[in-house]
Amino acid sequence: MKTLITTIENGCLRITLNRPEARNALSRRMVAELQEVIEQAGSDDSIRVVVVRGAEGHFCAGADLADMAAARMEAAGDAAAMARTNRGFGRLISAFDTSPKTVIAAAEGAVLGGGVGLACVADVCLVTADARIGLPEATLGLPAAQIIPFVVARVGLSQARRLALTGARINGEEACRLGLAHQVCADGAALDSALAATVEAALRCAPRASAMTKNLLLATRDTAIDDLLDRGAEAFARAAAGEEAMEGTRAFLEKRAPNWSRTADTT
Numbered sequence: 001m002k003t004l005i006t007t008i009e010n011g012c013l014r015i016t017l018n019r020p021e022a023r024n025a026l027s028r029r030m031v032a033e034l035q036e037v038i039e040q041a042g043s044d045d046s047i048r049v050v051v052v053r054g055a056e057g058h059f060c061a062g063a064d065l066a067d068m069a070a071a072r073m074e075a076a077g078d079a080a081a082m083a084r085t086n087r088g089f090g091r092l093i094s095a096f097d098t099s100p101k102t103v104i105a106a107a108e109g110a111v112l113g114g115g116v117g118l119a120c121v122a123d124v125c126l127v128t129a130d131a132r133i134g135l136p137e138a139t140l141g142l143p144a145a146q147i148i149p150f151v152v153a154r155v156g157l158s159q160a161r162r163l164a165l166t167g168a169r170i171n172g173e174e175a176c177r178l179g180l181a182h183q184v185c186a187d188g189a190a191l192d193s194a195l196a197a198t199v200e201a202a203l204r205c206a207p208r209a210s211a212m213t214k215n216l217l218l219a220t221r222d223t224a225i226d227d228l229l230d231r232g233a234e235a236f237a238r239a240a241a242g243e244e245a246m247e248g249t250r251a252f253l254e255k256r257a258p259n260w261s262r263t264a265d266t267t
Helices: 028-042 065-075 079-098 114-120 148-155 157-166 172-178 188-203 207-219 225-240 243-253 259-265
Strands: 004-009 012-017 049-054 102-107 110-112 124-128 132-134 183-185
Touching: 004 028, 012 028, 028 079, 049 188, 065 079, 079 114, 102 114, 102 188, 110 114, 114 124, 114 132, 114 148, 124 172, 124 188, 132 172, 148 157, 172 183, 183 188, 207 225, 207 243, 225 243, 243 259
Parallel strands: 012 049, 049 102, 102 124, 110 132, 124 183
Antiparallel strands: 004 012
C-alpha cells in the first residue's frame, strides 16, 4: 500500500489515509487501495471492526484535484473514461456502506467532498468540534456526484441540498446536530478516547449478529415492510440456533462476558 497505513489488532482493522501532504485527498491509487482493503476485510473473520482515520490531523480533503486533472488529460476528451473513473469512487463508497463489518470513522480537520461521503457510510462517525466539513464540488464547477445518495440518506434531502448547493462549511457541532456525525469531541485527545470506547463497545457485540443486523438495517432503504419482517424472522431463527446465541445465553446466566467480547477486554 502506497497511500494507506493498515494495522490489525484485537479484531480491529485500522485504516489510515496517508497522504498528509494533500490533506489525505483521494487519488485514484488511494481509491483502488481502499477498495482492496475493505473487500478483503469483508471476508476475513478475524476482523470485526474497521476504523478509518486520516494522518496528521486531517480526515480527507475530497478528490485530489491534481490527480483528477491528470485523469482528464489521459481521457483526452473521452467522457466515458472519465465516467468510469468517477463511478469507481461510487463503488468504493458502496463497499464501505455494505461491509458486514462495523465501520467507524474518526474525522477531524478537513472533511470535504469524498471525505464527507466516507463519513456518511460509517456506522459510527466521531468528529472533532473544529472539523471543517463541506461539499465544495459545485464551487469547483463539478457536481457532488457519487456521494449524493449517501449524504441524502444520512442528513436528508433538505440539508443535503443546502450543503451541496451553497458549498457551506460546517463544524463538528453542526455535523452532529444534522446527524452526519454521531458524537462530537472537543479535540484530538477526546477523539482518541471516544474512538477507543466505541471500538470496545462494538467488540462486545457478536460478530455474526452484528453483520445480520447491519444487513437488515440497510435493507430498510428498499424493501417492503412485510418482506423485511420475513427476512428478519428468518435471520433471527438462524441466529437463535447458532453458537453465538447459545454462548450469549450461557454467559448471561453465568454472569460473565461472552467469549467474543474477550477481545474487547484486551483492547
